[in-house]
Amino acid sequence: MNLARRCLACGILFQPRPQIPSQQYCCNPTCQRERRRRWQREHVRNDPDYRENQARAQAGWRARNPDYWRRYRAAHPAYVERNRSAQRARNVYRRAAPVAKMDASNASNPIVTGFYVLRRALSTGVAKMNACLVHIAVLSCPDEERYPIAKR
Ligand SMILES: [Zn+2]
Structure with a gap:
């Protein structure tokens, strides 16, 4: 045994x-x-x-x-929406530069709702495996008078 x-x-x-x-x-x-x-x-x-x-x-x-996938998508709208959402996220990731850039025209509201690539600042270059894709939803913006944004 x-x-x-x-x-x-x-x-x-x-x-x-x-x-x-x-x-x-x-x-x-x-x-x-x-x-x-x-x-x-x-x-x-x-x-x-x-x-x-x-x-x-x-x-x-x-x-x-x-016709399998066309019929499957017609019968499963939630699947279609999840795929669309994931593809939008991948598109954001693909467009993302290796180093985040400050958007000067949007300085009064530095964060907008959307998908972001989250990566350790120490990692260099494009490292697909070391990055997370996150969705940030802005619920409120800081009051500019109470939280003045430093000029660069
Ligand atoms: Zn087992």
């Missing part, structure tokens, strides 16, 4: 099946889905043949189901 080991997905101790001595995930369906998801992600990342085969299979499916 094999020793119990910890599932790589849920962390719970499980008994590997005798037929699968190297089993690393328990038999919980959620963990098995996670195992397959990780396997696929790993192969898409590292196996050009697998990636090409996946792309071909997906292109074939799209050719056989040309």
Whole structure:
């Protein structure tokens, strides 16, 4: 009998099946889905043949189901709106310069509602992985007389 080991997905101790001595995930369906998801992600990342085969299979499916996404979008307006919002955010990110610039014409209201790229000031250049996309909604603006903005 094999020793119990910890599932790589849920962390719970499980008994590997005798037929699968190297089993690393328990038999919980959620963990098995996670195992397959990780396997696929790993192969898409590292196996050009697998990636090409996946792309071909997906292109074939799209050719056989040309209306699928149009119908899906028509039936799921919230999905459409979420995608639009995310695309607007990506567009903002794409336009963002590596270093934030002060907008002199907007000095009386330095922050406007919108999507912003949040990045540590110490990082240099465009570092996609080190940036967060945030949405800032301005709820009130500082009173200019009480909070005079320093002239630069
Ligand atoms: Zn598990």
